[in-house]
Amino acid sequence: MLKKGLFKKPNNRLEGAEANKTPKVPVQMMLHCPSCKTMLLEVDLDENCFVCKNCGHHLKIGARKRITLLTDTDSFSELFADLSSVNILDFPEYDKKLEKARTESGETEGVLCGTAAIGGMDCAIFAMEPSFMMGSMGTVVGEKITSLFEFATANALPVIGFTVSGGARMQEGILSLMQMAKVSGAVKLHSDAGYLYITVLTDPTTGGVTASFAMEGDILLAEPHALIGFAGPRVIEQTIRQKLPAGFQRSEFLLEKGFVDAIVPRTQQQAYLAQLLRMHRKEHAL
């Protein structure tokens, strides 16, 4: 081992004038994996559907990004983009919250709806937006999803839904709770017409969304290690005064208990969904 300071520094002056250059990492270029803390490059993440290459953690992504990653190039066409929430109950600070959510997410509401193709198969699609008040379900979210199901029924399309939500939007009180029943009604009509509904539960899917359309899919898929439940684990522990089992409310736990059909990593979702859509083509029905 060479001892420290073994080599001296030469007395050479810098050749030429010093360059005026300060290195700086631009925001957005790198980020830490929240799970394993590895530094990741945004470009690498983009290629890997925002899944950490080191530990497989699925990073949170916005609705528009998710739809771009999982559907065929340029196939997405947005529907009901003109609907946006207002403060119907005059709930304190709600207007400000909405404004902040719009700025942060770049979206007008907590869900993005439209039509797209996956592996060449047409479908109606919705994806909830985690950075819009944690994908909470208010009247507009309910209305957009209901309208999407009605559109899908009228146009004979399967529906694929990506859920991420903290539950009903408390600022809209009972009106947001009522969306559970309203969307469920539209799901039922779509189902009665014989069309397929697939949900992909992502981290976290909780509250009223879990208690309604998130769990109403014909096929329930989940992303690895996603938190899926009604009340949060802390609330349950404090209520029943018992320690919950390890992995409680995680997708692997739900798969074991039969609440979801399969866990599909995001990198495989496009191929998986395309295959499911192909297998459930109406013209192939017996």
Add this chain to the structure above:
Amino acid sequence: MFSKILIANRGEIAVRIIRACKEMGISTVAVFSEADRTALHVSLADESFCIGPAPAKDSYLNITAILSAAVASGAQAIHPGYGLLSENARFAGLCAQCNIAFIGPSAEIISKMGDKDEARKTMIAAGVPVIPGCDMVKDVAHAKEEAARIGYPLLIKARAGGGGRGIRLVKAADELENAYHAASAEAQNAFGDSGMYLEKFLSPVKHIETQLLGDFQGNLVCLGERDCSLQRKNQKLLEESPSPAVTPSLRKSMMDAALKAAKAVGYYGAGTIEFLLDNNGHFYFMEMNTRLQVEHPVTEMVTGIDLVKWQIRIAAGQPLGFSQKDIQLNGHAIECRINAENPREDFRPSCGKIQLLHIPGGPWVRFDTAIYQDYFVPPFYDSMIGKLIVHAKTREEAIRKMQASLCELVIEGIDHNAELQMELLAEDEVVDGTYHTNYMVQRRK
């Protein structure tokens, strides 16, 4: 000029770059893996950062860690050396985004030349002779069709290939299908790209490469050629400049072709154009390396131009201080790669502690290395532990000097190939300079 440079490499090349920086008054930042804590480049640099565990993919290829070290230390430029990230277009692009000068060409040029198919097309367009072959093939059937046109023997090559991977020699038509699948699967695994093309297999040939240096102002010079035909499994063993097979008129045409090729892509920085040269004096473009080469010292010895210092000056925006007419090739230089491997046991790699080290000296003898007495050669990286370079007035004198220097090189504690190099330098074809790229295979027979 940059006040501080980070060296994103290890071993002898990191030491070589640090030495150039010290001459130029530039502060240096070394990066190292957990296995390289005691490495010479770490001690020589002014600052050092550990960038990850021993495997290169977690440390020397860890882009985020290297860029973070550069930003934390305030390094204005990164020298990637050779191998590792030196031809990684993404890395070069990210450096630019971080306002760090990448000492090498732009990301666009790297990716253009890294795609072998695209490089080939560029050369054809520039009027540089290329090996007879075809563009990308769609499938086996298409490959068979093209193969019939080109004729056997031929090579199936991966578009993204390098380091001898994704290449198969096909001697006859019945071998094509298997070779196609094997090569494309290998390329898919190694480079994530299974695109293949075909090329006529030329044999026997010499591997001759030309050294280029270009600046941002559009000045471009060619610093003669190197003969790198003495190879084992696509790894060069011994290099020399000038090549004993290249006549002055052939040299002129090769240098003109190289300059034409570099101009076609608007090249700047140090780069190498590799050619295959057949026995009839015909040469064909093989590929362009957009970085410093391992064997760059032989060019430095015959031209008197410090390539690393010029790489840095060019990256800092300085124009070349000389033109083509100032370049003169003086005398003859030979480089022997010293690898930690045992030639008597099928070149088994060796690692361990250097028990005794004696480095040859005397006039015009240079040993580029990062090993020192009691250093532990780690098992994780390339087996090359040093390069012995000599310079003399004539080729004959250079061979004599190399023989004498190899005798003086003592590395105890690990196996190495210095004795093999001495044997090679006493063999007829090496002494008379007629050896081809298949020499090591023929010799074994």
